[in-house]
Amino acid sequence: MSKKIGDVILDLQNISLRFGGVKALTDISFNVREHEIRAIIGPNGAGKSSMLNVINGVYHPQEGKIFWRGKERKRMEPHMAAQQNIARTFQNIALFKGMSVLDNIMTGRMTKMKANFIEHALWFGRAKSEELAHRRKVEEVIDFLEIQHIRKTPVGRLPYGLQKRVELGRALAAEPSMLLLDEPMAGMNVEEKQDMCRFILDVNDQFGTTIVLIEHDMGVVMDISDRVVVLDYGKKIGDGEPEEVKNNEEVIKAYLGAGH
């Protein structure tokens, strides 16, 4: 695979995050380069999800700086991350249960829609044309993820693996430049995992989307990621290419326990 990895687009410097007396993250620095697949791994409770939440503005670190495309980022709210083209999926599926697959994925394009509610109520002006234009884009995502047959199904009725795929679809609909995936393969069987890997690699390959993912399946992580960050107890203990990380003493200790 010959892909171009670009410059650093996200640079985190000395990030510390506390919840009261609990230190979730301590002095963590790493960066993400354009078009790469960057994995964050670590044992349970290492602070991986907190890390993603810091990146897209759900949590606000007490210390440290975040540079997005070379500019320092001020405190931001989650919806601003969407405007900066950062999309994400969640560890526990966070789909909108009462809505159909199509509507769920349409919400991913919300920030791109300009019509206001009066136009919507009267179905007038931009309301209709926008709806159709975005439907076309959403159908492309649906085709890409091979979920045409369930587009009108309420997501609550779908099996777990498909729900995960719809959630990826919702994130992709925003045409993000950076995609954060929180355990995209948790709880899946081998076949579903293979599908998901294929989709992640395709997204990266076809759209050039930068991907930051958290995953516990080491086989998957080592296979698909370009660089890996390892966290343990909120501290960074390893960073580098999969081969490097695999042979890192500290990482082995964290995963297998110190006594071995």
Place this chain on the structure above:
Amino acid sequence: MLYREAGQFKTTYAADQQLFPIRQDRIGLLLLLAVAFVGVPVLASEYWFSAILIPFLIFSLAALGLNILTGYAGQLSLGTAAFMAVGAYAAYNFQLRVEGIPILVSFICAGLTAAAVGILFGLPSLRIKGFYLAVATLAAQFFIVWCLTKFPWLSNHSSSGVISAQDIVIMGFNFDTPVSKYLLVLAIVSVMALAAKNLVRSSTGRAWMAVRDMDVAASVIGIKLMPTKLLAFAVSSFYCGVAGALYAFCYLGSVEPDGFSLDMSFKILFMIIIGGVGSILGCFLGAAFILLLPIFLDFTLPGVAELFGLPFSNATVSHIQILIFGALIMFFLIVEPHGLARLWQIAKEKLRLWPFPH
């Protein structure tokens, strides 16, 4: 057999996204509208208009308002009747104090006033959710009713805050007969129901539902929670406000603040629970169920009692009526917790496949 979509192919997204994608639905709705606008005025009696049809339509509209807020945006509210009161008193005051203002403009202004009040009482929703929010909206219920009795200016210094609605005159035509009032209410409700349907199928509605189903995910997608929730409060209160104005002008003629009690708020809440939370059709079904069933029982129970030779007094009949009403509510909620609208939807799905099970 009649209800099939086989052979109705959609070749454009526009065709797939129209309001009623199935042809039979479109025909059915047109027939229903034709009956409502032409058939009913010819056939129904005065009693039907003023005691059944007009209140049914007005409560459907109020239920629509509450359903937008509770069913679509997921914000529980117990202040519906209060927002209706704001609408009723606002329409009265606009008619009274603004020289030559057309009645329909008064109704719209009444809706807007209610929307403003709704936004004010919607502010707590930014911090609290669920039952706690319901209690916060309860404040609206009591505060607004108190305000209307406390400040005599609002009811033009009438005793105990009773207002008598002015005549409804549009372009020189006086809507003073029950039939004409019915047609006016029907027209307004139809237009507003259509607007509500459009709202909930557009990205405004999707934003509301996203906030309802999973607010963290909604904000990560780029939905701003505060404007979305407040818009839901505003639109919902607008609907309730217009319903309140119609309630005063087209149904009762004169209203007092205490008429818009907590009881009424609960009644409307029950309508959407029975009819279907998060369904436009459900508002109409729920309103019909809650309003018409007692009347229906009133008519049939004495006859049934006589049939079996039971010596029922009037008091017993009315107690039994309440009993049966309660039992039916429980029955429907157990059979289908998502309301009558969901039952209707299941029936339609079954019909599409009939006579095959799958």
